[in-house]
Amino acid sequence: MPELPEVQTIVNDLQPLAGATIQRAALLRNDILTPADCDFCRRVRQQRILAIFRRAKRIVFALEDGNYFYIHLGMTGRLSLCRAHAPLHKHTHLVFDFGPRQLHFTDPRRFGGVFWLADQLDESALGPEPLLITPRQLAQRLAGTRRCIKAALLDQKLIAGLGNIYVDESLHAAKIAPHTPAALLRPQQVGLLCRSIKTILRRALNHRGSTFSDYRGGNGSPGEFQRFHRVYGRGGLPCHRCGGLLVKITLAGRGTHYCPQCQS
DNA sequence: GTCCATGTTCTTTA
DNA sequence: CTAAAGAACATGGA
Numbered sequence: 001m002p003e004l005p006e007v008q009t010i011v012n013d014l015q016p017l018a019g020a021t022i023q024r025a026a027l028l029r030n031d032i033l034t035p036a037d038c039d040f041c042r043r044v045r046q047q048r049i050l051a052i053f054r055r056a057k058r059i060v061f062a063l064e065d066g067n068y069f070y071i072h073l074g075m076t077g078r079l080s081l082c083r084a085h086a087p088l089h090k091h092t093h094l095v096f097d098f099g100p101r102q103l104h105f106t107d108p109r110r111f112g113g114v115f116w117l118a119d120q121l122d123e124s125a126l127g128p129e130p131l132l133i134t135p136r137q138l139a140q141r142l143a144g145t146r147r148c149i150k151a152a153l154l155d156q157k158l159i160a161g162l163g164n165i166y167v168d169e170s171l172h173a174a175k176i177a178p179h180t181p182a183a184l185l186r187p188q189q190v191g192l193l194c195r196s197i198k199t200i201l202r203r204a205l206n207h208r209g210s211t212f213s214d215y216r217g218g219n220g221s222p223g224e225f226q227r228f229h230r231v232y233g234r235g236g237l238p239c240h241r242c243g244g245l246l247v248k249i250t251l252a253g254r255g256t257h258y259c260p261q262c263q264s
Numbered sequence: 265g266t267c268c269a270t271g272t273t274c275t276t277t278a
Numbered sequence: 279c280t281a282a283a284g285a286a287c288a289t290g291g292a
Contacts, residue, residue, distance in 0.1 A: 074271055075269070111287070145281085164269095212270055255269080
């Protein structure tokens with residue numbers, strides 16, 4: 001569900017909470033917490049939030065005592081800033097009290113969760129940020145895998161923050177077929193791909209991300225970028241660039257949308 | 265009932 | 279041993 005543009009939009013919407021103190025946290029079920037025995041509610045109580053920022057698809061909270069935790073939204077997670085004592089959604093699992101307002105973490109499928117980091121940001125499972133990566137950096141990382149480009153770009157350790165929508169959109173923009181072996185891309189193609197990823201992500205950010213089913217911003221409003229998708233969700237429809245029919249296949253275990261005529 | 269879904273991680277296979 | 283492919287996770291909507 002939420003990929004980089006959606007997560008960044010939520011982080012932007014949550015900035016009013018930077019500097020606020022968590023008066024109380026209530027965990028409504030324990031299986032969304034990692035590690036399960038970290039005594040989360042007690043450790044965040046009465047802590048001021050110094051900053052809320054995004055790293056990959058993680059929403060990181062920096063606390064005044066030097067500890068960090070992050071929330072990952074999985075496929076269906078939401079963070080909603082609401083007034084105090086707002087009614088709880090059926091799948092709300094964590095509530096932060098900030099006096100006049102509350103922050104609710106809601107996630108029906110529970111692929112997301114809350115991760116206690118203690119005093120270190122753990123970067124070990126994360127590749128470079130897509131908006132910061134250089135063409136050389138991307139080329140070097142793609143050269144080291146035998147997978148197809150679609151699978152490579154979904155790997156958070158190779159590049160961190162892209163998901164199924166923006167990989168398909170970026171590959172279409174760069175005219176690269178998703179089943180192309182990543183290591184066989186020519187430097188010029190990698191350069192175009194690198195630019196395409198950044199252009200697509202920036203445009204999506206300008207439209208508050210894509211709402212396909214579940215995603216909402218931190219203020220509850222949906223994204224609008226889905227109206228500008230060129231391939232995702234458009235299997236069987238004509239390609240906006242060449243008029244050929246777009247197809248949907250399964251690749252890397254995911255629905256994959258592309259134009260056989262102009263992506264090669 | 266079936267299949268599918270913006271994600272990650274664990275297990276199995278090569 | 280490592281890398282890659284597959285299954286699993288849990289819920290809801292078409």
